[in-house]
Amino acid sequence: MAKNLNRLKLISLSANEKMTKEISEILGVEILPSHVTHFADGEMIFEGEKSFRGDNIYIIQSTCSPVTERLMEVLLCCDACKRASARSITLIMPYFGYARQDRKAKARQPISAKLVADLLTTAGANKIICTDLHASQIQGFFNIPVDDVSAMPLFYNYFSNLHLENVVCVSPDHGGVTRTSRLAAKMNAPIAIIDKRRPEPNKAEVIGIVGDIKDKTCIIVDDIADTAGTLCAAANKLKELGAKRVFAAITHGILSRDAVTKIQYSAIEKLVITDSIPLPLEKQIDKIEVLPLAPMMANIIKALELGTSLSEAHQNFEKPLFESNNNDDEE
Structure with a gap:
């Protein structure tokens, strides 16, 4: 292990154990043993099994389903690290x-993202790294540094290897144009926008398409696929209006309820997601491709420890900024 990484330690909570192990292997650093237990009434207890004193701790955990349980794990882990003099x-x-x-x-609704930001800060977090936040302004809810790294370089690498022709990157709504433009710029492709209305959560109505998609290969770009109703409706509409092929690049595959069934019978040729949220075995189908975040996250962690550019680490994750003792982190 390089001298600069002597203080770097990882903690894996329940959501991303596989990713943490991959990051550990790429960087050649230790995962600190810890465990979570519960009282009979469900009250959670976190306990680290080795000293945290003087270490730079990296806690790896997506707050995915069960969301509140996973969030509580993070809060208790942060507090434990803070009180143990990390x-x-x-x-x-x-x-x-x-x-x-x-x-x-x-x-009479809360601003829950702001509340979570306050909780994480109070618990002891000094810095947060996220991937494709649903709303970029959430970074402003924190009084600590927050870096929102994009998964678009992963999607660009994937789709470039397919050698697709006549590509159009499609934003599922007007709010997603900035995200879609990032991938479109990398692929030197035009964009189209789906005009939709959302009468209630998890339900959307596609009104029309802004842009030329006839006889094109469409890539729908979004941050989240939850019940996949909006995604599948958009894909079907694109096909109905003359798109030749339809792919989807979605950073976070929540895939709740019957989302996988909808995708299976939709016009989507391939749904490409990251492993930000682990995909259970029963949801793994041929139409869904999962890209690992570990190589990119390992480079970002390394850059933080060395005080080098996060932008370079993010964009060039396939060209490591370090030599691994264990393996090549090529994706």
């Missing part, structure tokens, strides 16, 4: 739960 506490949260509640959509 030198710094960085949260690697590929998926940030409660991000869809970033404003008061209706009267």
Whole structure:
């Protein structure tokens, strides 16, 4: 292990054990043993099994389903590290739960994303790394550094290897244009926008398409696929209006309820997601491709420890900024 990484330690909570192990192997650093137990009434207890004193701790945990349980794990782990005199506490949260509640959509609703930001800060987090936050302004809810890294370089590498022709990157709504434009710029492709209305949560109506998609290969770009109703409706509409092929690049595959069934019978040729949220075996189908975040996250952690550019680490994750003792981190 390089001298600069002597203080770097990882903690794996329940959501991303596989990712943490992969990051550990790429960096050649230790995963500190810890465990979570419960009282008879369900009250949670976190306990580290080795000293945290003076270490730069990286806690890796997406706050995915069960969201509140996973969030509580992070809070208790942060507090334990702080009280055990950790030198710094960085949260690697590929998926940030409660991000869809970033404003008061209706009267008498909370701004849950702000509340979660306050809780994480109070618990002791010094820095947070997320992937494709649902709303970028959530970074402003924190009084500590937050880096929102994009998964678009992973999607660009994947789709470039397919050698697709006549590509159009499609935003599922007007709010997603910035995210879609990132991939479109890398692929030197135009964009189209789906005009939709959302009468209630998890339900959307596709009104029409802004842009030329006839006889094109469409890639729908979004941050979250939850029940996949919006995604599948968009894909079917694109096909109905003359798209030749339809793919989807979605950072966080929540895939709740019957989402996988909808995808299986939709016009989507391939849904490409990251492993920010682990995909259970029963949801793994040929139409779904999962890209690992570990190589990119390992480079980001390394850059943080060395004080080098996060942008370079993010964009060039396939060209490591370090030599691994264990293996090549090529994706």
